[in-house]
Amino acid sequence: MIVFVPSASLPRPLLEGDLHLLAKTIDHGVRTKGVQCVGLRFVSEKEIMRLNKIYRGKNHPTDVLSFGSIPVPLPKSASVEQGLGDVIICSVYALREAKRRMIPPREEYFRLIVHGVLHLLGYDHTNLEDELKMFQIQEACVEKVFSCV
Numbered sequence: 001m002i003v004f005v006p007s008a009s010l011p012r013p014l015l016e017g018d019l020h021l022l023a024k025t026i027d028h029g030v031r032t033k034g035v036q037c038v039g040l041r042f043v044s045e046k047e048i049m050r051l052n053k054i055y056r057g058k059n060h061p062t063d064v065l066s067f068g069s070i071p072v073p074l075p076k077s078a079s080v081e082q083g084l085g086d087v088i089i090c091s092v093y094a095l096r097e098a099k100r101r102m103i104p105p106r107e108e109y110f111r112l113i114v115h116g117v118l119h120l121l122g123y124d125h126t127n128l129e130d131e132l133k134m135f136q137i138q139e140a141c142v143e144k145v146f147s148c149v
Contacts (some may be wrong), residue, residue: 001027001034002084002117007041011091013106021148022110025141026117038117039086048090063093064112066119087116107146114141 002023010016019040026032043051049061056065068085089112098108115138125131 002032002036002038004038004040004113007039011042011094011105011109013104014109018106018110018145019113021145022113022141025145026114029137029141029144030118030121032121036084038084038120040113041086041088042091043088045090045092048088048093051088061090061093063097064089064116066116068120084117085120087113087120089113089116107142110145111138111142114138114145 004019004023006019010019045061048063048065049059051065052058052060052062055067056062065088066085067088069083089109094108094112095105098105101108118134118138123130123134123137125134
């Protein structure tokens with residue numbers, strides 16, 4: 001089960017209930033095991049560009065970055081939730097992309113959150129086969145969540 005942990009207040013079109021619905025939908029779509037905490041941050045274009053340059057060697061802004069947690073061996077008796085990682089979204093980029101695609105900003109935020117979580121779960125889009133699989137799951141999750149709100 002995925003649990004989102006936002007680092008600050010959510011951007012305007014998103015509601016706390018949206019995160020719960022997104023988590024349930026992703027869990028249903030990919031069958032996650034155990035409690036998986038996902039940190040969620042919304043940053044400026046300058047900050048996402050800085051992170052993209054440091055960690056990916058790309059000197060330009062991007063819409064979403066995912067950073068997986070380093071697995072820590074826990075004793076069997078531990079009741080600590082395992083952190084899956086962090087999803088960092090550039091709000092300005094998301095709003096601009098929503099406008100370009102003529103979709104509601106909320107839908108674009110849903111898409112970016114799902115996309116980031118799928119990366120944390122091991123999905124990628126480095127080749128066509130993986131891309132088709134990942135984007136099929138992503139769009140099915142977005143469609144399901146967006147139709148419920």
